[in-house]
Amino acid sequence: MRKSLMFVLFLLFSTSHAMLISYRTVKGSAYPGEQTIYEVCIKNNENASRRVYVLRTSPWPSSVEPSYILDLEPYENETVTVRFSVPLDADRGGVLHQIEVRWDSEGMLIPVVSMVKIPAYGKVFISDLEVPSFVDPREGVRYNLSVTNNYGDLTIEVNVSVLQESMVSSESFNFSLKKGVNNLSDRLVIPRFTAPGNYTFKAALFYHGLLSEKEENFSVMGYAELVKSVREECNLLGKSYVIVVENRGTAPGNASVVEELPSVDRYLMLSTNGKREGNSITWEAELGPWESETFYYYVTFLPLWFVLFLILLLLFVLYRMLQRVEVDKEVVEYSISEQGIDMKVQVKVKNVWKGSVKDVKIYDPLPNISCKVLGYGAVEGAVVKRKGKNYVHWTVEEIRPGEEVVLFYHLRINVGVIGKLVIGPTEVEYVSAGRQFSKKSNLLILKSG
Missing domain, CATH: 2.60.40.10 (Immunoglobulins)
Known part of the structure; x- marks a missing residue:
C-alpha cells in the first residue's frame, strides 16, 4: 500500500x-x-x-x-x-x-x-562450493568452501561428504569464522577403489536450528595400477621364476613385463606366451580391475637333451615305484606240421606290490585267423568273447606279495602264415587296496618259416 x-x-x-x-x-x-x-x-x-x-x-x-x-x-x-x-x-x-x-x-x-530477504538458513550459511569436474580417487576430492557469517566471531561444525546411492566418504570438522565471508580449501579422502562414475559432493552446516547445505556433482575417473612381484626358486637343474602381475586399479590396463636373463643362465625353457629377444623375455596381457596374471619361465645350466634324459629317468623310476604287478608273455614251444602251427604260450603274472592283489582277471588275445586252443596248464582257462575278439581267460582269486602265477595254453593255427604273426599283449585287471587297476604285457611277433 x-x-x-x-x-x-x-x-x-x-x-x-x-x-x-x-x-x-x-x-x-x-x-x-x-x-x-x-x-x-x-x-x-x-x-x-x-x-x-x-x-x-x-x-x-x-x-x-x-x-x-x-x-x-x-x-x-x-x-x-x-x-x-x-x-x-x-x-x-x-x-x-x-x-x-x-x-x-x-x-x-x-x-x-x-x-x-534473509535466507531460510539464517545469517550463517554456505555461500559457495567448488569441486573439480573429474577426480582421481587416489588423490581425494579437493574442494573450496565459502561460509558467510553475519554474526561475530564463532566456531561451527561443518560436514563434507561424497555420495552416490550410498555414503562413500564423510568428514566433520570445526571451522572458526570471522564476520564476513570465510574461505576454506581442503581435501576429502575417498577409498582408492571407488568405482568410476558420477558422484555428489555435499557440504552442510547446522547453526541455531537452521540447516545450510550445497551440493556439486563430479565424476570419479578410473585408473590402472599394475603391481609386479617375482619369486625365484633354485634347484639342482637351474632356477625357476614366477612373475605375478596384479591390477589393483579400477579400470583395465595393459601389462608389459620384461625380464632380463642373467648371463650365467645358458639354456632357457620358456613357458606361457612370452617372447624372447636376445637376453630378455617379454610378456603382454590385458588385466581388468583386480585381475592378476601369472608368468613363469625356467633357466637351466645343462643342455636340453640332458634335461630330457633326467626327466625320462625320473618318470621311469616313478613308474617302477607305482607298478604293482608285472606281466610277461612268451612262446615257449613252437612247431610247424601238416595240421598247422602248434605253439605253447606262457603268461606270467607277478605281484611286486607290498600287499596282495585280488580278483585277478587275465585276458590273452587269440590271433585273428583260424585257430584253436587244445589245452591248458595247471590252471584251467576258457575262451571268451571280449571287445569283438576271442580271448583266453583265467581268473585268480589272490596273488600274495612276491608270488608269481605261471599260466599255459596250447594253440594250433590251422592255416599257413607267410611273414610275421602278431599276437596282441595280455591284459590283466586286478584289485589292490580297494582300487581297480589294469596292466598290459608285451606283444608277440612271430616269423613264419
Missing part, C-alpha cells in the same frame, strides 16, 4: 515539469550481498537542451554509486540503471532510498523501497 501511494504521488508530480520522469523496479528484493535494481527514464520535454544530474541517497552508505550526468537534446530521452547493494549484515524488511533527478534549478525526488 505504501509503495503504491508513493508511485501515484510520483506520477502526479513528474508530469507537471519540463522533464518527464518515470521509473521501473527491475529487482526490488534481494538477499544480503546482492543488489536491488531500478531503471529511471528521463525525457526532455522542452525545445531546449538540458543537463540532468541523477543522484542517489541511501541508509546503506556503501551502496551509493557515482552520479549520472546526462546532456539531453530537445525531446530526447535516456534510461539509466540505479543499483543498491544490500549489506551482509542487513536485517529483514524494507529500506527506503531516494533517487534525485536535478536540472537547472529544479529537481525531483523518487522514493524507492528495497526489500531485504
Whole structure:
C-alpha cells in the first residue's frame, strides 16, 4: 500500500515539469550481498537542451554509486540503471532510498523501497562450493568452501561428504569464522577403489536450528595400477621364476613385463606366451580391475637333451615305484606240421606290490585267423568273447606279495602264415587296496618259416 501511494504521488508530480520522469523496479528484493535494481527514464520535454544530474541517497552508505550526468537534446530521452547493494549484515524488511533527478534549478525526488530477504538458513550459511569436474580417487576430492557469517566471531561444525546411492566418504570438522565471508580449501579422502562414475559432493552446516547445505556433482575417473612381484626358486637343474602381475586399479590396463636373463643362465625353457629377444623375455596381457596374471619361465645350466634324459629317468623310476604287478608273455614251444602251427604260450603274472592283489582277471588275445586252443596248464582257462575278439581267460582269486602265477595254453593255427604273426599283449585287471587297476604285457611277433 505504501509503495503504491508513493508511485501515484510520483506520477502526479513528474508530469507537471519540463522533464518527464518515470521509473521501473527491475529487482526490488534481494538477499544480503546482492543488489536491488531500478531503471529511471528521463525525457526532455522542452525545445531546449538540458543537463540532468541523477543522484542517489541511501541508509546503506556503501551502496551509493557515482552520479549520472546526462546532456539531453530537445525531446530526447535516456534510461539509466540505479543499483543498491544490500549489506551482509542487513536485517529483514524494507529500506527506503531516494533517487534525485536535478536540472537547472529544479529537481525531483523518487522514493524507492528495497526489500531485504534473509535466507531460510539464517545469517550463517554456505555461500559457495567448488569441486573439480573429474577426480582421481587416489588423490581425494579437493574442494573450496565459502561460509558467510553475519554474526561475530564463532566456531561451527561443518560436514563434507561424497555420495552416490550410498555414503562413500564423510568428514566433520570445526571451522572458526570471522564476520564476513570465510574461505576454506581442503581435501576429502575417498577409498582408492571407488568405482568410476558420477558422484555428489555435499557440504552442510547446522547453526541455531537452521540447516545450510550445497551440493556439486563430479565424476570419479578410473585408473590402472599394475603391481609386479617375482619369486625365484633354485634347484639342482637351474632356477625357476614366477612373475605375478596384479591390477589393483579400477579400470583395465595393459601389462608389459620384461625380464632380463642373467648371463650365467645358458639354456632357457620358456613357458606361457612370452617372447624372447636376445637376453630378455617379454610378456603382454590385458588385466581388468583386480585381475592378476601369472608368468613363469625356467633357466637351466645343462643342455636340453640332458634335461630330457633326467626327466625320462625320473618318470621311469616313478613308474617302477607305482607298478604293482608285472606281466610277461612268451612262446615257449613252437612247431610247424601238416595240421598247422602248434605253439605253447606262457603268461606270467607277478605281484611286486607290498600287499596282495585280488580278483585277478587275465585276458590273452587269440590271433585273428583260424585257430584253436587244445589245452591248458595247471590252471584251467576258457575262451571268451571280449571287445569283438576271442580271448583266453583265467581268473585268480589272490596273488600274495612276491608270488608269481605261471599260466599255459596250447594253440594250433590251422592255416599257413607267410611273414610275421602278431599276437596282441595280455591284459590283466586286478584289485589292490580297494582300487581297480589294469596292466598290459608285451606283444608277440612271430616269423613264419
